[in-house]
Amino acid sequence: MAENHSLELLVQALRRLPGVGVKSAQRMAFHLLQHDREGALHLAQALQHACAEVKHCTLCHTFTEDEICPTCRDVRRDRSQLCVVENPADQSALERTGAYKGLYFVLMGKLSPLDGVGPRDIGLQKLFDRIDTLVDGAREVREVILATNFTAEGETTAHVIAQALKARGVNVTRLARGVPVGSELEYVDLGTIAHALVDRR
């Protein structure tokens, strides 16, 4: 395959996907070219379209195709509560419980000092600005619920945010430890997440 330039480039490009090694990439390239070229072209279009259309919500920072995402625009939601999650999959898990009616802030990451990921990398200032925004002269957000994952990095992230917000006099709660320690929200059953919401401290 060494002389097969396009195929080699495709294998290399597929390796940039998370969790895909050289064997998987070869298997994927082989499968697409042999059995599913329509799927390959479909994927190419989906990649280009998403890169062009998907941006971040001005208010909650999650992925959206609009200036402000549908959740933040929803007038039925309680604007005094702001739930902080690591990523959109965690937000989806919380939404599926049906137990939360406030707004979200999606960090799109977590603090990870060992990997050199600091407050600036996950845009914590954006979160603080969001909380400090005044509506009719007062803070709209009255409670911040920290729903980062119950991993070492998620706990660190929650701790740092909690310290910064307490200094601001904002009411900060954390999901209850009904969620098994060491696990990631998107893999936890919905009932557990719902209880953890109700028991938040």
Add this chain to the structure above:
Amino acid sequence: MAENHSLELLVQALRRLPGVGVKSAQRMAFHLLQHDREGALHLAQALQHACAEVKHCTLCHTFTEDEICPTCRDVRRDRSQLCVVENPADQSALERTGAYKGLYFVLMGKLSPLDGVGPRDIGLQKLFDRIDTLVDGAREVREVILATNFTAEGETTAHVIAQALKARGVNVTRLARGVPVGSELEYVDLGTIAHALVDRR
């Protein structure tokens, strides 16, 4: 994420990759959009380019960008030997040994009756036509080496090809089964040892 059309379409498109479930697809889409849009656009181009450029070698059926692949064009190779493999990765493994100097035929699949994959699906007729090609009034291929995998499906494929070729009076051999180099007998499975005994030289 339900209202996020481009993102949803990207997740669905990624799921067409072999071995990628909905969780992996979400993780990939998230990673690309958050951390590597350049990689996403690069992958899109690589997919389109490979689909446009990669075709099958007229002689050996492997992936190539030319009418006839570099291996089949190589005048230093022994044209009287034809090694039959399941896919390009198997061909690469044989090439890396440096022990084979003949030509190849790449099935791009294997017989799998249980999955409904029959002789037509892997183009066996193309292999037989290749072998029956006359050069100066005689068959150029004098030995066919069956190097399909030593799995149930690979063995079935080898068996079917061997039967068809013996009826044509072509000399057919099979890679030897035996104890892997560097292994100790007590850790080798009994079926392998039994075959190594039968195939002893």
